[in-house]
Amino acid sequence: MEGTFQFFDHTADMGVRVRAGTMPELFVTAVEGLYKAVGEIAAGRRLEPFALEITGDSSAVILRDALNEILFFLENRRRKVVGWSRVEFSPGGLEAHGSAAIVDDAKSMYDREVKAVTYHELGVRPVDGGFEATFILDI
Amino acid sequence: MAENYTGPLERIDAVRWRIPKSYKEGMRVDGMIYADDVLVDAIKQDKSPEQVANVACLPGIVRYSLAMPDIHWGYGFCIGGVAATDPEQGGVISPGGVGYDINCGVRLIRTHLMYKDARDDMGRLVDELFNTVPCGVGKGGVVKFSKPELKKLMTDGSTFVVKRGFGWESDVEATEARGCMDGADADFVSDRALERGRDQCGTLGSGNHFLEVQVVEKIDDRQAASVMGLAEGQLTVMIHSGSRGLGYQVCEDALHELQHTPRKYGIELPDPQLVCAPIHSVEGQKYLKAMRAAANFAWCNRQIMTHLAREAFSNVFGLPPERLGMNLIYDVAHNIAKMEPYDVDGRSCNLCVHRKGATRAFPPGHPELPDRYRNIGQPVLVPGDMGRASYVLVGREGSMEHTFGSSCHGAGRRMSRGAAIRASKGRSIKRELAERGVVARSRGRTGLEEEQPDAYKDVNQVVDVLHAAAISQKVARLRPVGVIKG
Numbered sequence: 001m002e003g004t005f006q007f008f009d010h011t012a013d014m015g016v017r018v019r020a021g022t023m024p025e026l027f028v029t030a031v032e033g034l035y036k037a038v039g040e041i042a043a044g045r046r047l048e049p050f051a052l053e054i055t056g057d058s059s060a061v062i063l064r065d066a067l068n069e070i071l072f073f074l075e076n077r078r079r080k081v082v083g084w085s086r087v088e089f090s091p092g093g094l095e096a097h098g099s100a101a102i103v104d105d106a107k108s109m110y111d112r113e114v115k116a117v118t119y120h121e122l123g124v125r126p127v128d129g130g131f132e133a134t135f136i137l138d139i
Numbered sequence: 140m141a142e143n144y145t146g147p148l149e150r151i152d153a154v155r156w157r158i159p160k161s162y163k164e165g166m167r168v169d170g171m172i173y174a175d176d177v178l179v180d181a182i183k184q185d186k187s188p189e190q191v192a193n194v195a196c197l198p199g200i201v202r203y204s205l206a207m208p209d210i211h212w213g214y215g216f217c218i219g220g221v222a223a224t225d226p227e228q229g230g231v232i233s234p235g236g237v238g239y240d241i242n243c244g245v246r247l248i249r250t251h252l253m254y255k256d257a258r259d260d261m262g263r264l265v266d267e268l269f270n271t272v273p274c275g276v277g278k279g280g281v282v283k284f285s286k287p288e289l290k291k292l293m294t295d296g297s298t299f300v301v302k303r304g305f306g307w308e309s310d311v312e313a314t315e316a317r318g319c320m321d322g323a324d325a326d327f328v329s330d331r332a333l334e335r336g337r338d339q340c341g342t343l344g345s346g347n348h349f350l351e352v353q354v355v356e357k358i359d360d361r362q363a364a365s366v367m368g369l370a371e372g373q374l375t376v377m378i379h380s381g382s383r384g385l386g387y388q389v390c391e392d393a394l395h396e397l398q399h400t401p402r403k404y405g406i407e408l409p410d411p412q413l414v415c416a417p418i419h420s421v422e423g424q425k426y427l428k429a430m431r432a433a434a435n436f437a438w439c440n441r442q443i444m445t446h447l448a449r450e451a452f453s454n455v456f457g458l459p460p461e462r463l464g465m466n467l468i469y470d471v472a473h474n475i476a477k478m479e480p481y482d483v484d485g486r487s488c489n490l491c492v493h494r495k496g497a498t499r500a501f502p503p504g505h506p507e508l509p510d511r512y513r514n515i516g517q518p519v520l521v522p523g524d525m526g527r528a529s530y531v532l533v534g535r536e537g538s539m540e541h542t543f544g545s546s547c548h549g550a551g552r553r554m555s556r557g558a559a560i561r562a563s564k565g566r567s568i569k570r571e572l573a574e575r576g577v578v579a580r581s582r583g584r585t586g587l588e589e590e591q592p593d594a595y596k597d598v599n600q601v602v603d604v605l606h607a608a609a610i611s612q613k614v615a616r617l618r619p620v621g622v623i624k625g
Contacts, residue, residue: 009555011185011212012347038276039584068391075384076334078277103277110276111585112556113345113625115239115387119394119412120214138214138239138387139346139556 001129003029007037014112014137015121021130023089027063027096030133031070031081037114037137042107043080043100050081050100055093059124062094063133067117075113078103112139144188148172148179154604158192158204165196165409171203173542175604178208181553181596187217193409194222198417199230201483201490205542207497208604209551209596214238215412218496218552221545223481225488226418231406232427233415234393236493237476241389241430242437243348243381244472245498245520245548246314247531248445249367250452251464252374254354254620257456261352264455265578265621268350271451272444275345275582275625279338282443289333290325292340292439293432300439305341305446307467312509314470315499318438320477323431328385329392332429336385336436341443345583345625347590348380349522350448352621353529359613363515363533367468369615376448376465377529377617379522381474382437389433393426418491427476434475441470468531469518473498473548481543492543500534500546500611519611523550523598525590525624526575529617530602537609546611550598556589563588572622581624590624 003020016033020026035041052069056062073079084098120136149157151171156179158170170191174182182188187210194216195204201223210219215235224230257264273280282305284292292299297311297318311317343350355373358364369375382389397414400422401407406415416423445467449460456463476493483490501508501517508517516533523529538544554562568587572579581587605611 007557009557011187011555012218012552014556065395072331072335075277105277108277110345110583112583112589113276115346115384116391118214118239136214 005029005033010136013139016135016137018133019127019130023059023131024087026131026133027066027087027089027094028084030063030067034067034070034114034117035080038074038112039110040108041080042104043082044102044104047082047099047101050098052096053093060122060133063124064117064119064122064135066094071114071117073100074103114139142186144183144186146188146192148188154608158188160195163192163409165407166192168195168200168203170195172206172210173604173608174208175600178596178600178604182210185212187212190215190217191220193413194220196409197222197224197231197233197413197415198406199224199226199228201225205545207547208601209496209547209549211551213495215410216493216495219547220495221497221543222493223490223543224418225490227488230418230491231415232418232423232476232491233413233493234390234397234426235412235414236495237390237430238474238495239387239390240381240474241386242434242472243474244437244441244470245377245379245522246441246445246470247468247520248376248448248465249369249468250374250376252456253372254374255372257374260455261578261621264352264452265580265623267451267455268448269580269623272343272350272447272623273341274343274623278342280341280443281447282341283338284340286333289336293325293328293435294323295319296435297438297442300442305443310442310445310467313467314438315472318442318470320431320434322428323435324428325432327425327429328389328432332385332388332392335388336383339383339385340436340440341447342383342440343380343444343625344383345586348625349525350444350623351377351525351619353377353617353619355615356528356618357616359615360533363614366511366515367518367531367614368466369531375617377520377522378441378444378448380440380444382433383440385436386433389429393429397422397426430476434472438470469520471498471520479544490543492545494545496548497545498548499544500538501544502534502536502539519546521547521549521598521602524592524595525579525619525622526572526577526592528598530598530613531615531617532602532611533614535609535612538611541608542610546605547601550595550601552594553596554594559591559594560585560588562593563591577619577622579622583625586624
């Protein structure tokens with residue numbers, strides 16, 4: 001199953017539903033969804049290594065915590081992850097390696113600021129051909 | 140995604156509806172929603188009444204789980220929710236009862252300018268404000284604070300930035316809690332939160348945050364308006380923002396740390412988003428101290444933007460802000476938890492009042508009010524939407540009797556962001572606003588669409604409910620004429 005994401009309605013915030021064949025693909029697609037919620041984020045060409053290691057009690061919480069790390073990296077370090085070399089998702093955690101680039105604000109077109117990926121409506125479940133995740137972004 | 144509420148809502152009178160505690164196992168008190176017949180139909184369209192019932196299950200909750208007429212679906216607590224818990228009865232503090240944006244709030248600044256005299260300058264003024272007050276994704280502030288400075292700022296509140304030249308001493312007097320919550324301890328704020336806040340103090344953000352130039356359209360209470368220095372036709376400035384990334388991170392840290400706390404204290408919750416800790420516990424105190432520090436950051440944030448707005452006005456009208464009469468009328472928090480004294484069944488209690496999307500509304504005579512408002516009650520600032528109106532109210536005696544000194548915080552959303560964008564297809568919201576006489580500037584691509592007037596309930600209906608319930612009283616209606624959004 002190819003990874004896909006779509007937004008769903010929430011009164012004041014924004015819901016994201018993600019589907020993918022594997023848990024690593026689910027994570028990578030969720031990151032794409034998160035970036036899309038912020039807008040069209042342009043990044044420079046110079047790449048630097050990026051690594052992320054998250055532990056947690058459940059797949060859903062691991063995914064949420066990992067996405068919040070990506071959000072922090074974007075908001076405060078002004079870096080966007082532009083490629084993944086290795087993503088491993090186990091029941092106890094996530095380890096991801098990739099490359100990141102500096103965000104080019106002049107070329108970016110933003111839609112909204114995301115405060116956090118919340119526990120609200122948070123879930124990861126197996127579906128036909130893979131996995132589905134839902135989460136709400138606090139706007 | 141949201142389902143309709145199908146549980147009980149018993150009419151008490153024209154503006155109050157009860158969810159009986161028999162509705163759900165674990166409810167310790169009734170739920171109470173303030174709404175008229177029209178608003179209540181909209182309220183039933185999402186899960187927010189269910190959230191009111193869930194909050195009624197919190198240990199130590201007193202009297203009612205309350206919701207204001209601008210209620211809508213939120214995180215754990217509904218937006219528009221008020222809950223008071225008694226620490227001596229095992230009462231808890233819940234970060235979900237404050238929200239991610241700790242001390243999100245509103246302030247109103249008056250001017251001596253009359254709209255009729257300044258109408259032709261409105262485009263230039265809004266451009267100047269847009270270029271002076273940082274807003275939108277990734278926009279840092281005009282001042283960056285070192286870690287020790289940030290900690291001092293979070294301890295001292297508004298006074299810290301006023302002493303650095305960002306405002307006037309009278310601003311502090313006109314801020315809820317004088318812009319500083321006692322008991323803040325910045326040592327309980329994580330390094331990550333400090334990093335997120337380092338260059339964001341004095342920035343508007345995005346989403347529903349805004350800076351508006353408004354004209355006083357109608358005065359309902361001449362005496363109170365006169366005390367506030369408000370007159371019809373006068374220009375005012377309203378700023379709506381909060382604690383930015385620092386506050387979001389304080390909330391995030393607390394939610395993470397409190398995940399297993401309910402189990403530790405034997406607290407059963409109907410919804411894990413209501414994670415909480417007894418107020419007297421180590422965990423509860425830790426969150427309260429960090430939350431107060433974030434609240435103080437938020438007051439500094441709005442204070443610095445006040446200074447920047449004054450500069451922008453000064454640049455456009457060629458007069459110093461003092462000559463323009465740009466005094467702060469008041470600043471109120473609407474996402475906060477505070478310890479406040481109340482009489483409950485003849486007993487004096489110090490309760491932890493959670494206000495999540497609700498504004499403090501103390502009546503005349505309350506000892507916490509600044510001297511100048513002692514006789515009229517606390518100003519309550521209620522932003523509506525960027526096309527119709529916002530309101531200035533004052534607190535009334537009914538608020539102490541029925542709502543733990545609380546009133547509404549806004550119009551309340553009725554449309555999701557997605558629905559608002561879909562409803563904007565083929566339209567130019569900017570042009571529509573211009574046709575209504577509102578000059579709007581937005582940094583984000585979808586800000587105006589998501590925040591368009593139709594996305595919100597009619598604020599007139601919301602404030603009418605609380606006026607009828609003697610919770611707060613209308614003083615003045617303000618109409619937007621200039622808007623900047625992130």
